[in-house]
Ligand SMILES: *[C@@H]1O[C@H](CO)[C@@H](O)[C@H](O)[C@H]1NC(C)=O
């Protein structure tokens with residue numbers, strides 16, 4: 001079913017390029033192209049509590065966090081990096097935290113290194129979706145350090161960020177994180193704060209703590225979904241290979257009567273924000289009903305899409321798709337439960353990760369090995 005609907009989608013794109021009038025909220029038409037202008041975000045104003053907290057808390061640089069790795073990934077015989085697993089610490093198997101999103105310093109800046117560091121950033125949701133964290137992984141030594149994402153709700157306080165964090169995109173000094181029903185939250189990597197040791201999150205007496213995490217990253221703004229139909233923000237990724245940078249966002253679904261759309265918005269490289277009008281409204285430049293079941297990640301680069309899909313406990317797949325052509329399934333490309341994707345144009349690397357407890361890896365693949373039709 002999955003493969004059949006993908007063929008169908010690709011064929012339709014080839015034959016019917018027009019999209020005007022197609023209902024953006026549904027995908028049950030033979031023409032799968034949608035009008036990007038129907039997909040609308042409104043940028044919400046910056047949270048002033050970040051600036052006031054910045055006067056209270058100790059700021060550190062991204063490179064400081066990379067240099068302060070307190071755990072280490074190990075490479076297995078298949079070349080995959082697995083999270084640390086020891087007698088008293090187990091990111092590889094814990095059910096408490098589940099990795100979801102991946103981006104890297106190659107997304108952050110054109111040159112690919114950030115404050116001299118070459119590394120990944122990975123998002124995790126807590127099992128109850130009431131908190132999210134990110135991990136800085138230094139590629140030079142595979143050491144890593146988690147930091148807690150926080151929402152500054154008062155001028156002198158912050159709390160946990162209750163998001164699933166299904167995808168992340170590092171762009172400039174900001175970290176974009178999908179918020180499933182609401183849009184995209186933007187966290188400020190120019191304001192990473194060091195806090196004291198303690199179990200609570202936020203201000204406790206004269207100290208600030210973060211559930212044992214040493215560093216917190218505050219939400220500075222968000223992009224509110226503002227169309228009159230719903231969209232499921234499951235994952236996102238940056239495309240730096242186009243003249244105008246874009247962010248693609250997509251939908252995970254298990255029911256093929258529902259829309260499974262991929263939508264691209266243009267980014268303004270000079271401001272690090274979405275391209276918007278004077279009312280801070282950002283309309284997408286491209287939208288498409290991909291209708292691929294269980295999409296877990298998608299990234300575009302050099303005119304091609306890479307789309308990961310999960311298959312329960314079986315190996316994950318990777319579709320190679322050039323819009324206008326058939327999508328090609330690279331069957332079993334990933335271990336079970338693949339998630340978000342990101343691309344590093346320096347050496348055509350495709351970065352992915354898997355979420356299953358006991359099968360949790362970062363996977364660094366040669367994108368030139370992916371097959372397209
Ligand atoms: C798509 O589904 C809606 C109901 O959700 C229905 O009203 C509409 O006629 C369908 N369109 C096509 C082309 O099947």
Ligand SMILES: *[C@@H]1O[C@H](CO)[C@@H](O)[C@H](O)[C@H]1NC(C)=O
Nearest residue numbers: 058059060061062063064115
């Ligand atoms: C952070 O980096 C800047 C330069 O980018 C440097 O001036 C500053 O000292 C660094 N701060 C810390 C805390 O390392």
